Amino acid sequence: ETGVTQTPRHLVMGMTNKKSLKCEQHLGHNAMYWYKQSAKKPLELMFVYSLEERVENNSVPSRFSPECPNSSHLFLHLHTLQPEDSALYLCASSQVSGLAYNNEQFFGPGTRLTVL
Amino acid sequence: DAKTTQPTSMDCAEGRAANLPCNHSTISGNEYVYWYRQIHSQGPQYIIHGLKNNETNEMASLIITEDRKSSTLILPHATLRDTAVYYCIVRVPLYSGGGADGLTFGKGTHLIIQP
Numbered sequence: 001e002t003g004v005t006q007t008p009r010h011l012v013m014g015m016t017n018k019k020s021l022k023c024e025q026h027l028g029h030n031a032m033y034w035y036k037q038s039a040k041k042p043l044e045l046m047f048v049y050s051l052e053e054r055v056e057n058n059s060v061p062s063r064f065s066p067e068c069p070n071s072s073h074l075f076l077h078l079h080t081l082q083p084e085d086s087a088l089y090l091c092a093s094s095q096v097s098g099l100a101y102n103n104e105q106f107f108g109p110g111t112r113l114t115v116l
Numbered sequence: 117d118a119k120t121t122q123p124t125s126m127d128c129a130e131g132r133a134a135n136l137p138c139n140h141s142t143i144s145g146n147e148y149v150y151w152y153r154q155i156h157s158q159g160p161q162y163i164i165h166g167l168k169n170n171e172t173n174e175m176a177s178l179i180i181t182e183d184r185k186s187s188t189l190i191l192p193h194a195t196l197r198d199t200a201v202y203y204c205i206v207r208v209p210l211y212s213g214g215g216a217d218g219l220t221f222g223k224g225t226h227l228i229i230q231p
Binding site: 002004033035042043044045048056058088090091092104105106107108109110112 | 150157158159160161162165217218219220221222223224
C-alpha cells in the first residue's frame with residue numbers, strides 16, 4: 001500500500017460511453033499526477049496538478065478531462081474514447097516545496113481501461 | 117529525447133547482488149539521478165535518488181561515478197520479488213514556489229531474478 005488508491009481497478013467501456021476514474025491520496029501531499037501506460041510503451045505524463053491548479057498538460061486530447069476538487073482527490077473524466085486509448089492509467093502524488101529536489105512520487109495501482 | 121540509456125533486460129540469480137547500470141552522459145550539474153521500479157501490473161515505486169555522493173537505503177545502494185555520467189543501482193541480495201522493470205530518471209529540482217514536475221520514464225531494464 002502506497003497511500004494512493006484508484007478506482008475502479010478495471011474498466012471496460014464503449015466508445016460512446018462517459019466514465020470517470022478516481023484517485024485519492026492519504027499522504028497529505030499537495031501535487032497529483034495522471035500518467036498513461038500503453039502496451040510496450042513508456043509511461044507518459046498526462047496532467048499535473050499542484051496546489052489544486054493544473055500546471056502541465058502534455059497535449060492530451062480533449063476527450064480526457066481532469067478534475068482536482070481538492071488536494072486529496074483527482075479525477076479523470078473520459079468521453080468518446082478510441083480503442084487506442086486502452087491502457088493502464090496511473091495516478092501519483094507528491095509533496096512539493098520550495099526545495100523540491102527529493103519530492104519522490106507515490107503511485108497508485110492503476111486502472112486498467114479497455115475501450116471497445 | 118532520452119536522457120538515460122539502460123540495458124533492455126538483465127538476469128540475476130536469487131541471493132546474489134543485482135547491479136543495474138544507467139548512462140546519463142548529458143546530465144547537467146543540478147540534475148539528480150532517481151531510480152524507480154515497476155512490478156508487473158502495479159504502479160511504479162520509488163527506490164532511491166542521489167546527486168553525486170553514493171547513497172544507501174533499506175532497499176538499495178546507488179553508486180554515481182565521479183564525472184556523474186553514469187550510475188549503478190545495486191540490490192544487495194536479490195529475491196524473486198525484485199523481478200520488475202527498473203527505471204533510471206534524471207530530473208532537475210524545482211525551486212519556484214509551488215511548482216511540480218512529472219517524471220519522464222524511458223523503457224527501463226527488465227530485471228529477472230532466477231531461482
